Amino acid sequence: MVPHTFVALAALPLTASGKVDRRALPAPDPEQETAPAGAVREAADGPEGVLCGLFAEVLGRAVAPDDNFFSLGGDSIAALTLVSRARGKGFAFTLGDVFRHKTPAALAPLTGSGAPVAAPEPAEACGESAATPVMRWLLDGPGPIGRFGQSMTLTLPAGADDARLVRALRTLLDRHAALRTRVVEGSDGRPALVVGEPGSVDAAQVLRRG
Numbered sequence: 001m002v003p004h005t006f007v008a009l010a011a012l013p014l015t016a017s018g019k020v021d022r023r024a025l026p027a028p029d030p031e032q033e034t035a036p037a038g039a040v041r042e043a044a045d046g047p048e049g050v051l052c053g054l055f056a057e058v059l060g061r062a063v064a065p066d067d068n069f070f071s072l073g074g075d076s077i078a079a080l081t082l083v084s085r086a087r088g089k090g091f092a093f094t095l096g097d098v099f100r101h102k103t104p105a106a107l108a109p110l111t112g113s114g115a116p117v118a119a120p121e122p123a124e125a126c127g128e129s130a131a132t133p134v135m136r137w138l139l140d141g142p143g144p145i146g147r148f149g150q151s152m153t154l155t156l157p158a159g160a161d162d163a164r165l166v167r168a169l170r171t172l173l174d175r176h177a178a179l180r181t182r183v184v185e186g187s188d189g190r191p192a193l194v195v196g197e198p199g200s201v202d203a204a205q206v207l208r209r210g
Helices: 047-059 076-088 095-101 104-110 133-140 162-175
Strands: 127-130 181-185 191-195
Antiparallel strands (some): 181 191
16 A cells, blocks of 8 residues: 655654654644645646546545646555546556556546547456366265255346347356356366356257246
8 A cells, every 4th residue: 555645754753662652753734735846737638637637536636737646645546446437538547557657647648539448348268167166065065956056036027028038148148157157077077167158058948938
């Protein structure tokens, strides 16, 4: 974590036993000037101005183009908030960029198209993998494991015919790898998991009417 405020001292106050006297430490001044001496440059129109506004929203104080995010009290959690809000404004910089560039002026060139940036879809790993320890414990134990299943009841709107249900199921199956996962005997003879490719499960075969 990045310290919120730094206070320069000539020496640390000590107690009679030689330990740091925390009560004698001066309280930090929240209004302490953090910008270098001299005139403060006004934010330019466009990305730089937008970023100054985003910095101010996250930090709760006015921000100039050359102000350091972390010198103004920002930390890693606040930086994540900044990246998230900036993505909605069309910026494409990452958390690492905030730590490297630190100021609105330095981050402004990293703007994207101006449209909100969608989060990238996580890459899915398909194929065989080892079962987790909890799965192995269940599979190696005595007795059936069907009681550990989960179920849910949904109320469907009127007119939800089979074709629409199949399309909805296909979307769910293709989107969530866990729904395409099977337990098999692995190459080492122990239980393993196999994640099928999107489209490998026939949604029509999954649909059953009671």
